[in-house]
Amino acid sequence: MAFENINAAADRLQQCKAAENAARDARIAAEGELIALVGVKDEGATTFRSDRFKVTTTGKLNRSVDEAVLKTIWQHLPDAIRDRVFQFKPAVCLSELRYVERNDPELHHRIAAAITVTPAKAAVSIEPINLTE
Numbered sequence: 001m002a003f004e005n006i007n008a009a010a011d012r013l014q015q016c017k018a019a020e021n022a023a024r025d026a027r028i029a030a031e032g033e034l035i036a037l038v039g040v041k042d043e044g045a046t047t048f049r050s051d052r053f054k055v056t057t058t059g060k061l062n063r064s065v066d067e068a069v070l071k072t073i074w075q076h077l078p079d080a081i082r083d084r085v086f087q088f089k090p091a092v093c094l095s096e097l098r099y100v101e102r103n104d105p106e107l108h109h110r111i112a113a114a115i116t117v118t119p120a121k122a123a124v125s126i127e128p129i130n131l132t133e
Contacts, residue, residue: 010126 038048040057047056065086074082092115101108 013124013126014128 034055035057038055038057039046041059043059043061045056045058047054049055070086077085097108097111097115100111
């Protein structure tokens, strides 16, 4: 591979990332301007109609579970409420899966039947090299 091709592609990637960041920042500023004009609820939608646009702002609240606190109150909650309020989704612990794969291939084979593997987007990282160093 010629360095010129790699350098040109890396330059294009840097330019695209800079343009993407500038566009994202401009979009966020425009959203903030509309929110300041129309308003936003803590949770739920607010709609405003002008002669040209219907603008809807939607407020959301993120909720997370403090597992340490949950463990202390878990046994005191009615079963029906626990099952309705808290959802537990299986997730793969990759380090443990790899441990089983190395140490117990037969068990890994059984576990793997329950796991779907799909390729993720490849990551690309570039860092300019300072030629004066």
